[in-house]
Amino acid sequence: MARIRLGMVGGGKDALIGEVHRLGARLDGQFDLVAGALSSTPEKSLESGLALGLDPGRCYGSFAEMARAEAARPDGIEAVVIVTPNHVHAAAASAFLAEGIHVICDKPLAATMEQAGMLADAVQDSAALFILTHNYTAYPMIREARAMIARGDLGPLRVVQAEYAQDWLTRDSTGKQADWRGDPARAGIGGAVGDIGTHAFNLAGFVTGLRAEALSADLQSFVPGRRVDDNGHVMLRYGGGVRGMLWFSQVAVGCGNGLRLRVFGAEAGIEWSQEEPELLWYTRFGEPRQRLTRAGPGTGPAGLSRTPSGHPEGYIEAFANLYTEAAAAIRAARAGNGRDIGLLPGLKEGLEGMQFIAACVESSAQDGRWLPLDPVTAP
Amino acid sequence: MARIRLGMVGGGKDALIGEVHRLGARLDGQFDLVAGALSSTPEKSLESGLALGLDPGRCYGSFAEMARAEAARPDGIEAVVIVTPNHVHAAAASAFLAEGIHVICDKPLAATMEQAGMLADAVQDSAALFILTHNYTAYPMIREARAMIARGDLGPLRVVQAEYAQDWLTRDSTGKQADWRGDPARAGIGGAVGDIGTHAFNLAGFVTGLRAEALSADLQSFVPGRRVDDNGHVMLRYGGGVRGMLWFSQVAVGCGNGLRLRVFGAEAGIEWSQEEPELLWYTRFGEPRQRLTRAGPGTGPAGLSRTPSGHPEGYIEAFANLYTEAAAAIRAARAGNGRDIGLLPGLKEGLEGMQFIAACVESSAQDGRWLPLDPVTAP
Amino acid sequence: MARIRLGMVGGGKDALIGEVHRLGARLDGQFDLVAGALSSTPEKSLESGLALGLDPGRCYGSFAEMARAEAARPDGIEAVVIVTPNHVHAAAASAFLAEGIHVICDKPLAATMEQAGMLADAVQDSAALFILTHNYTAYPMIREARAMIARGDLGPLRVVQAEYAQDWLTRDSTGKQADWRGDPARAGIGGAVGDIGTHAFNLAGFVTGLRAEALSADLQSFVPGRRVDDNGHVMLRYGGGVRGMLWFSQVAVGCGNGLRLRVFGAEAGIEWSQEEPELLWYTRFGEPRQRLTRAGPGTGPAGLSRTPSGHPEGYIEAFANLYTEAAAAIRAARAGNGRDIGLLPGLKEGLEGMQFIAACVESSAQDGRWLPLDPVTAP
Amino acid sequence: MARIRLGMVGGGKDALIGEVHRLGARLDGQFDLVAGALSSTPEKSLESGLALGLDPGRCYGSFAEMARAEAARPDGIEAVVIVTPNHVHAAAASAFLAEGIHVICDKPLAATMEQAGMLADAVQDSAALFILTHNYTAYPMIREARAMIARGDLGPLRVVQAEYAQDWLTRDSTGKQADWRGDPARAGIGGAVGDIGTHAFNLAGFVTGLRAEALSADLQSFVPGRRVDDNGHVMLRYGGGVRGMLWFSQVAVGCGNGLRLRVFGAEAGIEWSQEEPELLWYTRFGEPRQRLTRAGPGTGPAGLSRTPSGHPEGYIEAFANLYTEAAAAIRAARAGNGRDIGLLPGLKEGLEGMQFIAACVESSAQDGRWLPLDPVTAP
Known part of the structure; x- marks a missing residue:
């Protein structure tokens, strides 16, 4: 080919x-x-x-x-x-x-x-085709978590805890990366909320299959002179009575690229951390905690592995998974199979992210008032 | 003696x-x-x-x-x-x-x-004397964390993340322990918020030395028939512009006794978990993460250790620390030294806990409205 | 009573x-x-x-x-x-x-x-009665490991990896603790081998139920002027073709009280570390790793717990377990029930430890020659 | 280019x-x-x-x-x-x-x-050029460890602990991978010793810069019918009085790709594990343990990173590092710069590996007799 x-x-x-x-x-x-x-x-x-x-x-x-x-x-x-x-x-x-x-x-x-x-x-x-690189959705153990929840392994969901904590903007940084992210004209109205909050929000939705219906937010900008938020706390209400919290920060000293997700259902709970992406901790109520690994025992064939369990794959491989799925979708489109991009994020996820940013900023400005998040439609 | x-x-x-x-x-x-x-x-x-x-x-x-x-x-x-x-x-x-x-x-x-x-x-x-057993304040590494913050090691504080997650009430439990905790007549209006939320709230205040000035809460009761909350999300505003989140749950499957505290300042951050109480993770901005241990290098003489570093002390020893400090206070009182109980929690902390419970329940009932927490005075 | x-x-x-x-x-x-x-x-x-x-x-x-x-x-x-x-x-x-x-x-x-x-x-x-305080045998998860092996959960055993690493004698230390341990007249011919090697050796035997039949050792004394060993490597042959390695060191910089044991059988493997004594990692071949905890799901009633899972018990509690079993044995002896000390170590374990020290020193002096360890009899 | x-x-x-x-x-x-x-x-x-x-x-x-x-x-x-x-x-x-x-x-x-x-x-x-793919030497934190030791951060070295534990040959496996590895005509006289023992041996030498001068080995073949070793214990004597142990196993149930290295000197110690390759634990005597990360604070510019700290790179990236260095060496050779392959392993490391396999098998056959390892010369 x-x-x-x-x-x-x-x-x-x-x-x-x-x-x-x-x-x-x-x-x-x-x-x-x-x-x-x-x-x-x-x-x-x-x-x-x-x-x-x-x-x-x-x-x-x-x-x-x-x-x-x-x-x-x-x-x-x-x-x-x-x-x-x-x-x-x-x-x-x-x-x-x-x-x-x-x-x-x-x-x-x-x-x-x-x-x-x-x-x-x-x-x-x-x-x-239009594909949005919410790259964390392409980690194999994130796909595994999504499949587990989809087939009911956790029972009815109850609580979602998501966070994305970094520390690289702890001080008044300059440089190419920091500059445009701190400039509303180039980054938009959201700082950390747009840069990393959207990742955590997207990941929680991807894994749980749930749509957030409302949020209440409290954003901060801790570094003097900074024009956008660098830390934010959000409470979330998902469909079906599921409740969530989301924290994002770029001033959390000691955190590198700390994207973490925990989901709890009536039957089981899971925990995943981007800095140890090959692991998924899984506990069924009343049973010992299990350490699931990519390509390891107890994990289904996710189709996104290149090496046996124990040979760490990471961030670049997750990006490559996304690109390889994109290649398949492009080839299928070329063959006349339409615009299906499978599990890849696209316009809909992009619009949901924009809505999340806007609602966080607005709710925070209104002293944390709960704001609804209307369903997004996308081609 | x-x-x-x-x-x-x-x-x-x-x-x-x-x-x-x-x-x-x-x-x-x-x-x-x-x-x-x-x-x-x-x-x-x-x-x-x-x-x-x-x-x-x-x-x-x-x-x-x-x-x-x-x-x-x-x-x-x-x-x-x-x-x-x-x-x-x-x-x-x-x-x-x-x-x-x-x-x-x-x-x-x-x-x-x-x-x-x-x-x-x-x-x-x-x-x-009146002493309240917020026992987690007596862990040596919690005392160490408090001392570090008090002497400015973290710089001006910014963000506090606290949580206390358990799973023992995931189902509709019965038995002596579950029964009275689920009965408002015996437990009060708070379920998990009173049983464990107050611990996390108290610990965050103890370690940071900060007073929470307002909160916004969203409480849930996931198990059908339960009359009090079993999960809750709280956003907090502390003095000096410090912001916090607090999560408590008794339906978080896979969590045993998961009391965790993270505090971030402009210069450094710390992380502590009750299930590994001998460790305090400490990162100064731009330096490698350090693993501080009870009685180990880099930790001051807390006066609450019985054994050298590496010989795990735990929950019972923390209780014993509290009792031993209580004994000293009682002997001092007997000697006519008044009612000083040092770092031990007392009436004031108890009234603050009651206020926290009431405000969480009330804020949640008012759709998360921010409620002020007035300063408490106690003899 | x-x-x-x-x-x-x-x-x-x-x-x-x-x-x-x-x-x-x-x-x-x-x-x-x-x-x-x-x-x-x-x-x-x-x-x-x-x-x-x-x-x-x-x-x-x-x-x-x-x-x-x-x-x-x-x-x-x-x-x-x-x-x-x-x-x-x-x-x-x-x-x-x-x-x-x-x-x-x-x-x-x-x-x-x-x-x-x-x-x-x-x-x-x-x-x-004569009771020897090999205190590590009284950790609940060590008892659990012993019971698991005894009932065949691991299948026929194959490999034992034991180690006890500390660093407090990295330099030429003085002080009460270091002085007598470094003096052959008071400590005996073994330094680290007697002080901590015997603990690791005893623990491996206690958990596996196996007797070491021969060993080959290489001992070192790294600190100039030290008269006894401060590090040692040992290969072991147990009954039934089981093989083992044992490392002990008091000059392993960064190790606090690092007693660790790993045992592998044809069906499953376990791993335990004294610095996290409440955990036992257990993997059945072809299944995910499980995290067993004291008093937690999947662990039998060991009878040595005081608090629910998640409230850390540690070193002092293990000592207390040993004392409480000693109290029971003493009361039974008083009641005329003879000299049974149950699972407590006694003279036999003491003699086996002496034999281990002597054989390590002798094998090392003979360039690592394999020396047999004869069965010990004790009243 | x-x-x-x-x-x-x-x-x-x-x-x-x-x-x-x-x-x-x-x-x-x-x-x-x-x-x-x-x-x-x-x-x-x-x-x-x-x-x-x-x-x-x-x-x-x-x-x-x-x-x-x-x-x-x-x-x-x-x-x-x-x-x-x-x-x-x-x-x-x-x-x-x-x-x-x-x-x-x-x-x-x-x-x-x-x-x-x-x-x-x-x-x-x-x-x-001849390049041998001892790929683990190309992990950034392994290079960092090597540089730290070379510049004396650990002080004079004393003890090396290396191991490589897997479990995929726990049972009598068949299949392409297992078949040739178990056939002396295709694999050679060594089983696990050649397949993974050589990796651990090579890595220890690479990181420490030390040459092993003698070894004593005890090899086993636990699975009935297997014609080569599947587990082995080795004691090592390096130059300068440094002592080491090495364990390799393909029957250690619960171990995935468990290559681990610990090195202790008179001033500091380090610890690295292939399954968490981005971390290097570093402890200076009398100071808290530090968690060094690829591209993170405290780690020098190793030149082998593609992403900032916290975005996990792994096994494939380490292979890519080796290939990219090979490309540079090939281009330099093309430009007439001779056969320098820098830090890449080559014929010498290959001959040392062969010598290690032979000595392990021979020492084990001679009941663990210490055998010398003569210096290898290679073009």
């Missing part, structure tokens, strides 16, 4: 997440990166592209130019990855969708609700 | 916490248990007392009889432990305080605010 | 393990310490005894005097604890055994084989 | 480690797999090659044919990976070395000493 021709917007020198996407796309050999608008100026974009071995003629100065030019080539890209700051997501994705090029876009969906709406229209109007 | 003569109310056969109090009082050899009204009937009280080696003449049928009789003896008890269901605390404690007998009372302070007020008056009117 | 009258030899000021014995004896209320020869001079002995509240008339200047005087009293001690340096064990124990007083003796049995033989004769000639 | 053209011998369908090599070679984009003799028959080799997207004309029926044909092509492979059973390593590697093609070969070096000698000659006679 020929590899899928891939382009990238953003992800040039000094970028962080672009390289992770490239590693994820490369690991399973399903994609070839052949074009890019990697930086915000043509010069830097060319420099970054050459460092990655791109043809100089396919190192573009802007995403708009790139979308037009690649669409016109017989060997143009089939899919593009958008890894820019949030405020560029919608415009860039829309440009490629308009050309029928599949889009793999970083989260959150956009910096503003208006941008998100524009992007939703663009998805609606295109036959191409 | 002669041992202090101790009596006990409650704690007869089938009781749980009474035996723990006896172990704690016995370990360091500071007390002799010599009298009791251990059960609710004279027959069972006698039977329980004989099993403990008490003089049959000092096995009383009621706390009232015991208070009178012991006060009249030249060798009467100097202190009494109250380990009954909540609704008996206030009346029993008051009876002994009225006789000038020191009281060590289990938490929460009472089943109702009215009872709590009556008890506050009784403490006010007595020269005797 | 009246408490058992207990005396103590050794354990005065600055001693370490004597206080642990007193805590263990006190916790369950089965013993009263009423006499002692606590230090090596009459003055210090008196001072130490008064600090413990002993009657000055029962603070003796020597164990010999104490044995005679207590035996002559109608209210004399019924049992004595020997917590001196090793070279005093045999003489002291023998003096009390000769008077019919039960002996609870610290390990190893003696400093020399000759002393051990003398002590064995003294036990033989007495009707009194 | 153009990618390096890579071929593979072995690694066809049902193979395990071949796919891991391909993932490792692919992740960082330094190699293109373009040719293979992937299976033992031409038909299966073709089938496996096509599944990997190889040109059918470069799917060879044997390594000999492949070496000749590729050497003759102007676009022939520059390097080859050998991932066959052990007995094929030497002949295959020699064939490519003779053509001047760089060889990346799985360990152990060969099935017999004779084969190993032949391969050593082939390396000697070739200008091409």
Whole structure:
């Protein structure tokens, strides 16, 4: 099978997440990166592209130019990855969708609700796929947890505890990563809530299969001069009477990339931590705690493993799982099978994330008033 | 030094916490248990007392009889432990305080605010000491954490995460322990919030030295037919802009006695878990995480250790620490040094706990409205 | 039931393990310490005894005097604890055994084989009990592990991995504890091998029910000037073709009190660590690892628990378990039930420990030659 | 930079480690797999090659044919990976070395000493590089540990504890992986000792920088009918008076891929476990234990990280590190910089591994006699 021709917007020198996407796309050999608008100026974009071995003629100065030019080539890209700051997501994705090029876009969906709406229209109007990289959903033990809950192993659910704690913004940081995340014009109205809160919120929904119906939030900005939140506490009401809490922080000293999820049902409970992603702790009421492992005894064939249990797979492999599923969806679309992206997150999850950010900010401004979260529809 | 003569109310056969109090009082050899009204009937009280080696003449049928009789003896008890269901605390404690007998009372302070007020008056009117057994405050690494925060090791505090998760009430339980805890007439208006939520709330205040000024709560009762809460989510606002979350649950399948506390400041963060009480994880911003241990390198002389680091001390030793400090306070009082109980929790902490329960129940009833917590004064 | 009258030899000021014995004896209320020869001079002995509240008339200047005087009293001690340096064990124990007083003796049995033989004769000639405080055998999860193996849960055993690693003698230490342990005249020919190697060796035998039939050892003394070993590696051959390794060290920087045991059979494996004594990791072949806890699901009624699962019990409680079983054995002996000490270690285990020390030193001197360990017989 | 053209011998369908090599070679984009003799028959080799997207004309029926044909092509492979059973390593590697093609070969070096000698000659006679995939040496925290020891952080070393425990051969297994490993004609005289013991032995030497000078071994074969060892215990004497123990097992129920290393010096100790490869526990004597993490505070720039601390990298990334260093060495060789392979393991480590296997088997046969390990010289 020929590899899928891939382009990238953003992800040039000094970028962080672009390289992770490239590693994820490369690991399973399903994609070839052949074009890019990697930086915000043509010069830097060319420099970054050459460092990655791109043809100089396919190192573009802007995403708009790139979308037009690649669409016109017989060997143009089939899919593009958008890894820019949030405020560029919608415009860039829309440009490629308009050309029928599949889009793999970083989260959150956009910096503003208006941008998100524009992007939703663009998805609606295109036959191409739109995939949102809520990458944590592609950890094998997260898939295992989802399957366990779906088949009823936990009994009726009751309580969800989610958190995502980091400490890298403990002080008044500067630098490429910190700068745009702290700028509402580029990041949107949410700081930590958009950057990592959405991940925890999405993961809780993915694993439980539940929709959050209302929330009450209390956001803070602890570092003087910071214009967006850097810590937030949220109470959640899910369908079926399930209750949840969610904490996100980028000022929690000692926490690296502490995404954690605990779910409790009437029959059993589970616990997972991103920093030990190969483990899922599972306890049935009245029985000893069990340590489930990827590809280990008691875990079903998740189809997302490359090595036997005990040979740690991690963050890059989870990204690669997402890319490999994206490749399968792209190949299926090419074969006329429509826009099914299976378990991959897409527009709907993106809109739900935007709604979560907006509701957290609004509830916090209204002294924690419970705000409803209406069902989102997406093509 | 002669041992202090101790009596006990409650704690007869089938009781749980009474035996723990006896172990704690016995370990360091500071007390002799010599009298009791251990059960609710004279027959069972006698039977329980004989099993403990008490003089049959000092096995009383009621706390009232015991208070009178012991006060009249030249060798009467100097202190009494109250380990009954909540609704008996206030009346029993008051009876002994009225006789000038020191009281060590289990938490929460009472089943109702009215009872709590009556008890506050009784403490006010007595020269005797009143000590409340928030036993978790007496773990050496909790004391270490408190000292670290007090001397500024964490910098200005920002975020407090507290939780106390158990699973023993996952189903509709019966039995002595479950029955009274589920009965508002005996437990009070709070279920899990009173039984364990107050512990987490108290511990967070003890370690941080902060007072909670307001809270927003969402309580649930998941098991059909249960009349009190079995799970609750609380957002907290402390003095100085510090924010907190608190979760308590008795339906969190897989959790044994999961009291956990995390505190983050501008310079450092700490993490402690009751099931591994000898450890305190400590991270200064930008430095590797450190594993501090009781009596180990980097931990000050807390004065509450019996063995070198690596020889696990636990729950009973923490109870014993509390009793040994109580013995010192009683001896000091006897010597005319007044009512200072040092770091031991007392009436003030008890009233704060009652206020916490009431505010959680009320806020939850008002859809999570933020309620203020007024400063408590106590003799 | 009246408490058992207990005396103590050794354990005065600055001693370490004597206080642990007193805590263990006190916790369950089965013993009263009423006499002692606590230090090596009459003055210090008196001072130490008064600090413990002993009657000055029962603070003796020597164990010999104490044995005679207590035996002559109608209210004399019924049992004595020997917590001196090793070279005093045999003489002291023998003096009390000769008077019919039960002996609870610290390990190893003696400093020399000759002393051990003398002590064995003294036990033989007495009707009194002799109990050796291999205290780690009294941890509830160690008892659980022993029961699991005994009933065949692990299938035929294959491999035993035992270790005991500390770091407190990493440097050329001085002080009461280090001094006598480093002096062959007081400690015997073994340093770490006697002090902690014997514990690991004993524990492996206790849990597996196997007898070591031969060993090959390589001992080292890393700190210049040290006269006994401070680290040692041992290969073991048990009955039934089972093989083992044992490591002990007092120079393993970062290890506190690291006694660990792993046992593997054809059907399952277990793992236990003294620093987390409430846990036993249990894996059946082809099934997820299970986390068994004291008094938790899946663990039988060991009879050695005081609190529910999740309320940590530790080192002192294990000592107390041993004392409480000793109290039962003493009461049974008093009632004419002979010298059965149940699961408690006694003379046989002491002689096996002496044999282990001697064989390790001898094998190491002979460049690791395998030496047989003959079966030990004891009254 | 153009990618390096890579071929593979072995690694066809049902193979395990071949796919891991391909993932490792692919992740960082330094190699293109373009040719293979992937299976033992031409038909299966073709089938496996096509599944990997190889040109059918470069799917060879044997390594000999492949070496000749590729050497003759102007676009022939520059390097080859050998991932066959052990007995094929030497002949295959020699064939490519003779053509001047760089060889990346799985360990152990060969099935017999004779084969190993032949391969050593082939390396000697070739200008091409020879790299042995002791992949665990390429974990970032292993490199960190090595650097710490090299710069003296631990002080003079004293004790090394290494182990590699698995359980997948607990029963009489069949299947492609188990079959050849249990067949002395294909695996060599060592079973577990060659398969995993060599990894632990190599890792201990790599991290400490020490050479083992003598060993005493006791090997077992627990499963009836098994013709090679499945468990072994080894005592080691390193240069400078350092002592070590090494345990390897494939019958340790509950162990997945349990490669662990602990090293103790006079000033500090470290601990690392392959199943948590991102962590290195580090304790300086008299200070709290520190948890060092890849790319985290306190760890130097190892140059082998792709993501920030807290985003787990694992086994595949370690393989990729090895491949990326191999690519650099190949490019340097191409540029005329000779045969320096930096920290990568090569022929010398391979010969040391063969010597280790032989000495373990021989020492065990001689009842654990200490056997010297002579220094190995390699081109």
